Amino acid sequence: MSLRAPGLPRAGLGVALGIGLAYALVGGIRAAYGWDPVIDGDAVLQVALIAAGLGFLIGLGAFDYWFRWAIGAPTVPEDHSGHGAHSWKDYFRVNTDHKVIGVQYVVHSFVFLLIGGMFAMLVRAELAQPGMQFVNPNAYNGLFSVHASILIFLFIIPVFAGLANYVLPLMIGAPDMAFPRLNALSFWMLPVAGIMFLLSFLAPGGSFSTGWTAYAPLSTDAPIGQVFFTIGVQFAGASSIATALNFLVTIITMRAPGMSFFRMPLLVWANFSTSLLVVIATPFIAASQFFVLLDRALGFNFFDVTRGGDVLMYQHVFWFYSHPAVYIMMLPGFGIVSEILAVKARKPIFGYRMMAFSLLAIVVLGFTVWAHHMFVSGMQEWIRVPMMITTAVIAVPTGIKIFSWLATLWRGVLHLDTPMLFALGFLTMFTLGGISGVMLAMIPFDIHVSDTYFIVAHIHYVLFGGSLFTIFAGVYYWFPKMTGRMYDERLGKWHFWTTFIAFNCTFAPMHLIGIEGMPRRVADYADQFAGWNLFISIASFVVGLSTLIFVYNIVISWRAGVRAPANPWRALTLEWQVSSPPPIFNFDTVPTVVGGPYEYGVPGAVHGVFKGAEVKTTAAPSGAAPAGD
Amino acid sequence: MVLGGLVASAIGIVLGLAIDWFPTITSAQADQVETLYDVLVIASVPIFVLVMTVVISAVIRFRMRPGQENEDGPPIHGNTTLEVIWTVLPALLILGLCAYSYVVLQDVEDVSASEAAKELNIGVTGQQFAWTFTYPQEVSGGDKPLSTTELVLPIDRSVKFDIQSKDVIHDFWVPDFSMKIDAVPGITTHYRVTPERLGTYPIVCAELCGLGHSVMRNRVRVVSEQDFQAWLQEQSKPAAPENASPAQLAAAGKQIFTGTAGCGGCHTLADAGTTGQIGPDLDQVLKGASEEEIRTDIVDPNQTIAKGYGPDVMPGNFEQTLSPSELDALVAYLEEAAAR
Amino acid sequence: MEAGALTLHDHHGPPPANRSSRVDPQTLGMLLFIISEVMVFGAFFTAYFFIRVVAGDQWPAEGTELPKLIAGVNTAILLSSSLTMHWTVMAAKAGNRFGMKAGILATTLLGATFLFVQINEYVHIGFAPSDTAQGSIFYGLTGLHGAHVFIGLMLLTFVTIRVFRGHFSPEHHHGIEIPGIYWHFVDIMWVIVYSTVYLL
Ligand code: HEA
Ligand code: HEA
Numbered sequence A: 001m002s003l004r005a006p007g008l009p010r011a012g013l014g015v016a017l018g019i020g021l022a023y024a025l026v027g028g029i030r031a032a033y034g035w036d037p038v039i040d041g042d043a044v045l046q047v048a049l050i051a052a053g054l055g056f057l058i059g060l061g062a063f064d065y066w067f068r069w070a071i072g073a074p075t076v077p078e079d080h081s082g083h084g085a086h087s088w089k090d091y092f093r094v095n096t097d098h099k100v101i102g103v104q105y106v107v108h109s110f111v112f113l114l115i116g117g118m119f120a121m122l123v124r125a126e127l128a129q130p131g132m133q134f135v136n137p138n139a140y141n142g143l144f145s146v147h148a149s150i151l152i153f154l155f156i157i158p159v160f161a162g163l164a165n166y167v168l169p170l171m172i173g174a175p176d177m178a179f180p181r182l183n184a185l186s187f188w189m190l191p192v193a194g195i196m197f198l199l200s201f202l203a204p205g206g207s208f209s210t211g212w213t214a215y216a217p218l219s220t221d222a223p224i225g226q227v228f229f230t231i232g233v234q235f236a237g238a239s240s241i242a243t244a245l246n247f248l249v250t251i252i253t254m255r256a257p258g259m260s261f262f263r264m265p266l267l268v269w270a271n272f273s274t275s276l277l278v279v280i281a282t283p284f285i286a287a288s289q290f291f292v293l294l295d296r297a298l299g300f301n302f303f304d305v306t307r308g309g310d311v312l313m314y315q316h317v318f319w320f321y322s323h324p325a326v327y328i329m330m331l332p333g334f335g336i337v338s339e340i341l342a343v344k345a346r347k348p349i350f351g352y353r354m355m356a357f358s359l360l361a362i363v364v365l366g367f368t369v370w371a372h373h374m375f376v377s378g379m380q381e382w383i384r385v386p387m388m389i390t391t392a393v394i395a396v397p398t399g400i401k402i403f404s405w406l407a408t409l410w411r412g413v414l415h416l417d418t419p420m421l422f423a424l425g426f427l428t429m430f431t432l433g434g435i436s437g438v439m440l441a442m443i444p445f446d447i448h449v450s451d452t453y454f455i456v457a458h459i460h461y462v463l464f465g466g467s468l469f470t471i472f473a474g475v476y477y478w479f480p481k482m483t484g485r486m487y488d489e490r491l492g493k494w495h496f497w498t499t500f501i502a503f504n505c506t507f508a509p510m511h512l513i514g515i516e517g518m519p520r521r522v523a524d525y526a527d528q529f530a531g532w533n534l535f536i537s538i539a540s541f542v543v544g545l546s547t548l549i550f551v552y553n554i555v556i557s558w559r560a561g562v563r564a565p566a567n568p569w570r571a572l573t574l575e576w577q578v579s580s581p582p583p584i585f586n587f588d589t590v591p592t593v594v595g596g597p598y599e600y601g602v603p604g605a606v607h608g609v610f611k612g613a614e615v616k617t618t619a620a621p622s623g624a625a626p627a628g629d
Numbered sequence B: 001m002v003l004g005g006l007v008a009s010a011i012g013i014v015l016g017l018a019i020d021w022f023p024t025i026t027s028a029q030a031d032q033v034e035t036l037y038d039v040l041v042i043a044s045v046p047i048f049v050l051v052m053t054v055v056i057s058a059v060i061r062f063r064m065r066p067g068q069e070n071e072d073g074p075p076i077h078g079n080t081t082l083e084v085i086w087t088v089l090p091a092l093l094i095l096g097l098c099a100y101s102y103v104v105l106q107d108v109e110d111v112s113a114s115e116a117a118k119e120l121n122i123g124v125t126g127q128q129f130a131w132t133f134t135y136p137q138e139v140s141g142g143d144k145p146l147s148t149t150e151l152v153l154p155i156d157r158s159v160k161f162d163i164q165s166k167d168v169i170h171d172f173w174v175p176d177f178s179m180k181i182d183a184v185p186g187i188t189t190h191y192r193v194t195p196e197r198l199g200t201y202p203i204v205c206a207e208l209c210g211l212g213h214s215v216m217r218n219r220v221r222v223v224s225e226q227d228f229q230a231w232l233q234e235q236s237k238p239a240a241p242e243n244a245s246p247a248q249l250a251a252a253g254k255q256i257f258t259g260t261a262g263c264g265g266c267h268t269l270a271d272a273g274t275t276g277q278i279g280p281d282l283d284q285v286l287k288g289a290s291e292e293e294i295r296t297d298i299v300d301p302n303q304t305i306a307k308g309y310g311p312d313v314m315p316g317n318f319e320q321t322l323s324p325s326e327l328d329a330l331v332a333y334l335e336e337a338a339a340r
Numbered sequence C: 001m002e003a004g005a006l007t008l009h010d011h012h013g014p015p016p017a018n019r020s021s022r023v024d025p026q027t028l029g030m031l032l033f034i035i036s037e038v039m040v041f042g043a044f045f046t047a048y049f050f051i052r053v054v055a056g057d058q059w060p061a062e063g064t065e066l067p068k069l070i071a072g073v074n075t076a077i078l079l080s081s082s083l084t085m086h087w088t089v090m091a092a093k094a095g096n097r098f099g100m101k102a103g104i105l106a107t108t109l110l111g112a113t114f115l116f117v118q119i120n121e122y123v124h125i126g127f128a129p130s131d132t133a134q135g136s137i138f139y140g141l142t143g144l145h146g147a148h149v150f151i152g153l154m155l156l157t158f159v160t161i162r163v164f165r166g167h168f169s170p171e172h173h174h175g176i177e178i179p180g181i182y183w184h185f186v187d188i189m190w191v192i193v194y195s196t197v198y199l200l
């Protein structure tokens, strides 16, 4: 293991150099200005977080190619030796194969689900009884802040990107993503963010403890741990922007001949809309954290009211990202569910075009509702009513999807295996969460329940009952394709039922105690809520254990499951037309798409065909000419 | 199936309404909001039940039977009339709900002219981690606006709160009144309530404001008009009569410790019978503390930080919120309580 | 197509991807990236809006003034660099090596001058970001733009190196065209920043 070849050892070196650089920079500048102390811990830490992060990526070799390109040196021609993973080691280096990256993404994200879930368990342990038992209030605030930040920025968002990374190029008949190296880079930015979030616990004053919303001015005068969030989010954000960009270019320019936009599987549509959201919205959270960083590090006054700053500005900028973010965390799930329901009900998706259009409608509407998080924030009053209407109207396109899925089920032949169960679980639980969302949109009601456990209930019904259920469904559904082995059906069903029941026992009562007046984000609460909280905590531990069933199932099946056939679900979409796992380059020749992706029940219908080599030259891509430059 | 659905939604609605989830109605506003809530329940339960029923009956009726392994469903691609229906109906429902909520919003925020005349105007200041309330001079009748850490409201009289914050964002919420709004540094926010029920209700800070957020609690007492006036009298005159006997002084101090200043919320003190856990147990830490030490501990808590506790938890504004005489009484009381 | 034919014979690489759109991937990627860059500026302009319009504070903060004129000259400098950039691309398409070299050098130098003047302006402007919110957002917006100029300059430097190393031909000039697009974006952004922050 040499320190000059790209890889983890060199990455370690990069981190060390980064930290050294931070000391040098800060020390140098402060010495130059004659400030003391010359070595200011906070300043160094802030620079070090950025420098070490970049040092890690450079050391790992994420930039090697571009460096050579930049100085015009002859770039190493891609000999495809990087493609595919031949041993587990290959998952720990910069790999440009979208299938390897997909697996890296998914596994990495699930590790963080366990970590974030563990924090939730600690939260519940503390809340099991009134009064303080395990942690002090500060540690508690840290726990739920990191819980939420990890599960949002390092689980839900990346895991969707990961699944899509694996199947999307296959689905549209592309050999890889448009920018494989960028793809690798976007993955490797995630561990950087994740490790930062976790390291924050070691910071003096404890981890960041201002919630995942990090409202100013609380965050601008919080202990130094806050910076780990501020900077970690930059890496996570950059990662998702890069991926989104990659998806968009891939979908637009690399579809197989004949794959017109209205022949794309809905998962592709979903990721197309999600990527639009990411590219447009994510810069706003980056900026919001820049503001906080500038206020903290360089004494800017964005949020210092005594000098003309405006604290509500933070919330506007933050929510202009973070509301679209909630759809970033749901639309890919919609895509997954559309795939699974069509295949498992053996029927075409009901109202395909409306499904696609409603996605776009949600994208557009999603940008017009951010202030529904600010009904009680004291902002200008006239904003509220328009935002209430736009917010509630989102129920319409979403409703179209829900009802179309129901219609897809009707008169089908339902294969009730694990992916299907989770898809159905999503259908019902997300509806509940969505409806509580519409209730929240009604301003006077929101005034009463805002910042109470009713919100916490809503959050988890949409994020756990919504997003996470679709993720479980997707992982089970594509497990055979990704690993070449079948998962254990019996354990899968156990996993579903325990999770489904325990999940409801955990989060349903939260609506109740919320309305009764239990605020969120509190380490201690009035005795009147003791009974329910104990019940919730116990149920939540069952959720935790049920998750372990899933982990166990995946691990044993991956190592010793029965070999999976190429197309165990009799699905039409392209990823199932190649072996499981797919060949290193996905296809020998790019297939030609001749029909819609969901023509189940139509006699002899096919989606794509693999003619011989001559396909490339004969079949002219419909509505698109080969690009020339 | 249809029948099942109807029954289910009926049950759902009854459950939603019959079990009274709301805190007891104690203000005109809460009344409005709970009605809105009931309407929302009536509107949404059937939707959820509809989805549930369709899924369940689909599972029952169209579940794959043995032998159907390779069968497919009929290739139905869509149905325009259906799609129009389930676009238009929810849209209408939504707009109806929005219109109604708009009306309710007006009602809970505005006040009738007659009410406005005798409306009470109270300043609320949030600060890590305690609330301070200011009654304007013409109300308090004293020589200066009355500022206290105890909130007392007369019944059946509209109150307008002007809410401010000294440091970070807080949120002034009385769950039983169903109204809340953030206390935002730099601006003043408002809301109205008309208490309609005698009693004592919790005040909760609903916006994460730091490590003391969960203990940023207080109580509001809703009393009859004359009790209210009496209380104002009480407040405006010095805590203990001039040249009061130590006993009187201590008695006054004890009342302040448990009541006005709300020390008991955070501190355990056997003599006062308080069991707060946020701050140090005063029975322990005050043993043999001199009057001076105790006074600085109170007016400037951050000067000496008790072992194992953070700074900036105990409010630093008691010198403002307590009148000099009150402070004397409090210190005197703590000194002798500690002596015991 | 030939590339396609090639890989069909020896299966050591992926099959050539089908081009389902006329737009070229790199260019599209850069355009999308620029969209998200625009949004970053959008967020900073939101801050500007809140501090200047919503809060209604006087602009610039009293006792301070913004060097409209110098900045104006600077604007001219940056804009002219856009022209030279365009010239460079034309030269590349025409295969005129001298034009490429001269053009790219001119562009880089003009950009550097702009940055230098900007920094110089900071030194003499007489107020710090920590003084007032107006100061913060002034430095915020111009600084953000400055950072983008810096990134742009790095790209241009890379291009310069490669130009002098004899890269690029009438057929292959993406390496010039795409940094070029970014550079034009940086210039246009400056016009917006200049007119909102200095002129309005
Ligand atoms: C996956 C993430 C996700 C999703 C999809 C949603 C979806 C929605 N959310 Fe939610 N929301 C969050 C995640 C999400 N939310 C989070 C994390 C927070 C808290 C942030 C924080 O403060 O920490 C939050 C907070 C939040 C608030 C702020 C509450 C407060 O803090 O005071 C509001 C208020 O309007 C709201 C509304 C909605 C609405 C109207 C929808 C709609 O999109 C729902 C639409 C779906 C349906 C309505 C169901 C299906 C439709 C039908 C069956 C048709 C018929 C239905 C009707 C006619 C009603 N959400
Ligand atoms: C995708 C998002 C997501 C997911 C999956 C979860 C999952 C869970 N969440 Fe969380 N949560 C949020 C997003 C999410 N949450 C957000 C955004 C907030 C708001 C934060 C804020 O206010 O800023 C929040 C806040 C939040 C709160 C409110 C905190 C407060 O306001 O004071 C609570 C309290 O009960 C909670 C509980 C849980 C529980 C019990 C789970 C469980 O489902 C977790 C189950 C998973 C596991 C347990 C991991 C697997 C098991 C193991 C690792 C083995 C160990 C198990 C045992 C020891 C039993 N969450």
Ligand code: CUA
Pocket (backbone or CB within 6 Å): B126, B127, B128, B129, B169, B170, B171, B205, B206, B207, B208, B209, B210, B212, B213, B214, B216
């Ligand atoms: Cu004050 Cu929470």
Ligand SMILES: [Cu+2]
Pocket (backbone or CB within 6 Å): A322, A323, A326, A370, A372, A373
């Ligand atoms: Cu939202």
